[in-house]
Amino acid sequence: MLIESFLKYLRYELNLSTYTVLSYKNDLRQFTDFIAGGEEKFEPKGVTQNDVRAWMVQLANSGDVARTVRRKVQAVRALYKYLMKHGEVDADPAADIELAKIPKKLPSYIRQSSMDTLLAEPIDENDFIAVRDRLIVLTLYSTGIRRAELIGLLDSNVDTDSCEMKVHGKRDKDRIVPFGDELRDAIEHYRKLRDKEVGKACTTLFVRPNGEPLYPSLVYNTVHNALLTVGGGQKLSPHVLRHTFASAMLNGGAGIDSVKELLGHESLAATQVYTHITFSELKNNYKLAHPRAQKKEDYYGS
Numbered sequence: 001m002l003i004e005s006f007l008k009y010l011r012y013e014l015n016l017s018t019y020t021v022l023s024y025k026n027d028l029r030q031f032t033d034f035i036a037g038g039e040e041k042f043e044p045k046g047v048t049q050n051d052v053r054a055w056m057v058q059l060a061n062s063g064d065v066a067r068t069v070r071r072k073v074q075a076v077r078a079l080y081k082y083l084m085k086h087g088e089v090d091a092d093p094a095a096d097i098e099l100a101k102i103p104k105k106l107p108s109y110i111r112q113s114s115m116d117t118l119l120a121e122p123i124d125e126n127d128f129i130a131v132r133d134r135l136i137v138l139t140l141y142s143t144g145i146r147r148a149e150l151i152g153l154l155d156s157n158v159d160t161d162s163c164e165m166k167v168h169g170k171r172d173k174d175r176i177v178p179f180g181d182e183l184r185d186a187i188e189h190y191r192k193l194r195d196k197e198v199g200k201a202c203t204t205l206f207v208r209p210n211g212e213p214l215y216p217s218l219v220y221n222t223v224h225n226a227l228l229t230v231g232g233g234q235k236l237s238p239h240v241l242r243h244t245f246a247s248a249m250l251n252g253g254a255g256i257d258s259v260k261e262l263l264g265h266e267s268l269a270a271t272q273v274y275t276h277i278t279f280s281e282l283k284n285n286y287k288l289a290h291p292r293a294q295k296k297e298d299y300y301g302s
Helices: 002-013 018-036 049-061 066-085 112-120 128-143 147-151 181-198 216-227 238-251 256-263 268-289
Strands: 164-168 174-178
Touching: 002 018, 002 066, 018 049, 018 066, 049 066, 112 128, 112 238, 128 147, 128 181, 128 216, 128 238, 147 216, 147 238, 174 256, 216 238, 238 256, 238 268, 256 268
Parallel strands: none
Antiparallel strands: 164 174
């Protein structure tokens, strides 16, 4: 099947993640269901621009927001680009369709002072779960690694002597991420408790009491609950700590190229969004600190 070949191309030649490929698969299944009643009856050569437009209208009527519709149409474009490359079709019916521009939102992040407050809160240093959960938050904040990278972090790849960890990231690429003394000490303390609690050698650094690795919802809930007291009304996810790490690094004077490498970004453009955070923070600090930054009540007779 053409779509199955396309999905294999995404996974094994472009090295896209399983989650990303599944997203493409679901979007294209919706498309072929609408166009032909299923992938088996789908004839890519017979699809017109009007067909794609009608599908977009159907998506919008069913409640999909502009950002979602845009993503799904881009999945169709990617499929047709692949089919054109392999001589299966001559043109892409979605190529000339203008998509709604989505304004970029600044990534959510937690202020450094709030993180300091959170990490200073006392915990029971002999409680395995409490120590592990605090370490999850500290690791994400101190290194900027992704949730999936934290879950897959091998115990053997975390070296507290050199204060470095080898992280397996997107597109099956590895990178070395340094860390500081605070995280080193926290890891060493956690390992002692873990070995006593689990009583067996562990492949991954982070485990449950039964020795099995963590799973995504456990990490999400751990971070979400930890950030509730300091995060205000924003989304409180593990990725927020990645954003917080990046903004803290740039605010602290790190070069954007260095931050790009630490985050494991493919391009500098993905990292540049954090410069907007730091500039926003700079403006806020200016308004709070400078005596002439705020408009006075009686200025110009107001």
